Amino acid sequence: MEVICVLILVWSTLTSNALPPVIRIGAIFTEDQKDSSVELAFKYAVYKINKDRVLLSNTTLVYDIQYVPRDDSFRTSKKVCRQMEFGVQAIFGPSDPILGAHIQSICEALDVPHLEARIDFEPLSKDLSINLHPSQEHMNKAFKDLMTFLNWTKVAIIYEEDYGLFKLQELVKAPAAARTEMYIRQAGPTSYRQVLKEVRQKEIYKLIVDTNPRNIQKFFRAILQLQMNDYRYHYMFTTFDLETFDLEDFKYNSVNITAFRIVDVDDPQVKESLEVMEKFQPIGHAILNKSGIIQAEPALMFDSVYVFAKGLAAMGSIKPMNLSCDVEKPWDDGSSLYNYLGDVDDLRGLTGNIEFNGGKRSNFKLDLLKLKKEEIRKVGQWTPSGGVNITDPNAFYESHAPNITLVVMTREERPYVMVKDEKNLTGNARYEGFCIDLLKWIAGQVGFQYTIRLVPDHMYGVYDPDTKEWNGIVRELMEKRADLAVASMTINYARESVIDFTKPFMNLGIGILFKVPTSQPTRLFSFMNPLAVEIWLYVLAAYMLVSFTLFVMARFSPYEWNNPHPCHQESDIVENQFSVSNSFWFITGTFLRQGSGLNPKQSSKSEPSRLFSFLNPLAMNIWLYMAGAYVLVSITIWIVARFSPLEWKEPELCDDCLLKKYSILFEFDEHCEHDASSGIGSDAADDLASLPNNDNDIDEVIESINDPCLSHEHADGRTLEILENGFTIGNSFWFAIGSLMQQGSDLNPKATSTRIVGGIWWFFTLIIISSYTANLAAFLTVERMITPIESAQDLADQTDIAYGTLEGGSTMTFFRDSKIGIYQKMWRFMESRKPSVFVKTYEEGVQRVLEGNYAFLMESTMLDYAVQRDCNLTQIGGLLDSKGYGIATPKGSPWRDKISLAILELQEKGVIQILYDKWWKNTGDVCNRDDKSKESKANALGVENIGGVFVVLLCGLALAILVAILEFCWNSKKNAQTDRQSLCSEMAEELRFAVRCHGSRQRPALRRSCTRCSPATTYVPAALDLPHINGPMNLMEIQFIPESSQHAQRRDAAHDGPEEVAHQLRRRHLAATLRWGHVDVRVHLQRHPGLLRGPVQLPPAAGGHPQLQGHSAVPRSGEKKCHAGT
Incomplete structure (x- = not known):
């Protein structure tokens, strides 16, 4: 008995924890879904589960199907409540969203799971709702x-x-x-x-x-x-x-x-399920489509039934309960069952993997x-x-569609699209160019046929803010009159907003096309260019300052004062010019390319590596011009020197060399007026007749005279010799200009102070001349192109040069819509310029650039094409922006992405670059530019480069001739006044001597009289010492012409003896010593060649008086002036 009780207890426990043998489920379908595939799929799923004893081994599913009107939610609610009273554990359906919302509210109130297979509009999750539809x-x-x-x-x-x-x-x-x-x-x-x-x-x-x-x-x-x-x-x-x-x-x-x-019919599991379903006749055939494919809603309904069975099996036990909509007492196991349904995993149905998150489908x-x-x-x-x-x-990118013919809109523009000249061509064969070749490649890649048409208004397309309409190619695409637009069409925001573009096939930017500046006409004075005007002024000022400073320093330094005639050949003292200081000075002067006045006696010559390589820098005609200039200058100097009296000076010879060196004639001209303190006045010798006639008396008079112009005795007994300073104000300027021109001047500083001034000036001229020479080479050999504009900023800052864009192009839109200040300024200029700066075509813009005074703003690719074909065009500055050319399509065209992929492929293969080289660089009309920067040698200079130097030379020669003529006239006037004869006769006499060619190295000295021993007006023969005449002189003719009757009478002395000649010479010596008047001594040696056999013996003057010695006896300009002794 006890055993039986235990068995009964165990059996009751087991049965209480097991599923009931029958589970009732409800389904709601609309009336139009009766016997539909959805209903059949629901029934078939219940059948499959009940037949499969593995999933629910001891439970059988029983369905309760109710049909409701689609628009009657009240009746639907009543039928659902009736199902609840019969104890259904779940509700399936309906597909109508409105009815489904009512059913879901009832299920939520009674805690009954609600399984749906419809689209749900609510984004939030709902309690007790399981929806298999995404x-x-x-x-x-x-x-x-x-x-x-x-x-x-x-x-x-x-x-x-x-x-x-x-x-x-x-x-x-x-x-x-x-x-x-x-x-x-x-x-x-x-x-x-x-x-x-x-x-x-x-x-x-x-x-x-x-x-x-x-x-x-x-x-x-x-x-x-x-x-x-x-x-x-x-x-x-x-x-x-x-x-x-x-x-x-x-x-x-x-x-x-x-x-x-949502149903992957290619999935093996799904395919197997559908095959089994198709064999279940007649339901299977009704569920599946004629093609054997199940629709989504029946498949979702089928899977929802399996979800319920899976969750129910996972729950293991359930207590069915009859519910009432009136009482609204929820089902105790409803929430648990809902949780099990939501946790379903590892379930693969007809709609794939089934998982839920908050009752909604996930991971599908x-x-x-x-x-x-x-x-x-x-x-x-x-x-x-x-x-x-x-x-x-x-x-989505079909590679072959041979039956499709697209309308391709384009615009004629070199080198993108060009119309061939042949008139018998038709269709697409009429066109050629970069875009035509690109279109052929793309059509072959994507797979379509095409027909090319030219846009009617020849515009790319720009938006008109006034009419609010587009024009050109853009309008054609917007109105679907074309399928593609293949041209040099820029991608920008405005166009992209109304049409589509492919990936860019070419990148570019906006550049400035301008005419190549013509080489400035070579100016004759281009050699002035290397230095600025202010530099030339500074050099002139430095020249003046250094010259004046050198003059002042030379006046103060005692070392610059020296004996101008150190002609003492019998001296036993000799001097080496290369002392230590002079050696350093010689090296310094050589280094600075100025010389130093120190000349080595011998020099070695090195053979040049190329005998005539020095001729290379100048053209042959320049060398010929220089040779002509050399001859012309030489002749001009000779002529000017003959007319200028300042170029005539006395030879500086010693006494014993006088008659030996001069075999033609000499003239002694001396005037001097002594102070009253000298003891000899001008009134003491009014007439030559008052002079002694006896030779001994004459010698005594000469010996007794101490000429203050030869020496000066101070009160302390010291005798000072007369010295001259070579650095006169004129010589100082001559020294500076000679140094600047690197030619020297025969004036050599000796004092430390003057050498410092000279050295600094030489260093200055070294830098100036070297810099000038270096820059002159660049100015004369390099062709300078002066461009008035260098960038967009230069364009915006001026108004002389007009600039514009292509009308209706993207460049015009760029400036119009730009927010950058400089581009806004340029747009205002272009918009207000009259006549219009906008052009209809690129060819018109290029033509305006060639006409001058116009800059064309255009795409860099077109600019590059134009520049490579016309050497008169160039690009100014860099690019103003960065953009690209693309193939345009209507908005949403399916060809856009297909063509983009084709463009990318062509770029990777290098096809687009090959096409670019073909149409830009490999055509026969490419301009061959001379790349002067790569030339291996400089161009030889021509007349147009340095012709100005010859002009300066000719002007200088003309000026020298003019000055010589003025000097000639002035000197003739002075001589005419002195000689008391007419100006014409004096000029005629001087002119006759000047034009003599033979035997005219010397001339009669200019005759002047001085009032106060003025050195500036004194001319003395180069070497004359006549203190005594001892012995006969075989002179053919000796004339003494007093000042009072000079040129009025001539006396032939051909028959006078030597005694008379010596007498006359002594009287002349005395007259010169007394500064009596004008004395002419003309010695003609043609008839007395015996004078050439030996020197004339002239004994020294008695009493140790100084002798007359040419230049040294008379103060010159720049010498220390002498005065009578106290």
């Missing part, structure tokens, strides 16, 4: 991702049900791209055609269609009737059942039809389907975590 949030995200991938920017959304807008509201609120344009319309079977017409009129080619699957065939018919089934249109359906519909009418055109699916996969090559094919998939993954890249 949420609308996930679906909208999938649509967005696909739109982004396909680059849809203009989309039409067509929905049929009233709640369709709620389904897609998130897609409308937050489109795939911020610039996406949405057009939303509701349409039913009766209004499909009307709505599609509106879409076509608005030129929208991308459509999202959310229509009832029962009416989808009617929608397909409307598409065909309106012929909206070409390649431009792309339809994305929200249904999961695209492959279950008949698409036979769309298989042979290029329309794009895309949709997602959607297959992307597309009509391709006469069938629906899987081309990718979408997951909530990974987004769109395209498994077939060619799905």
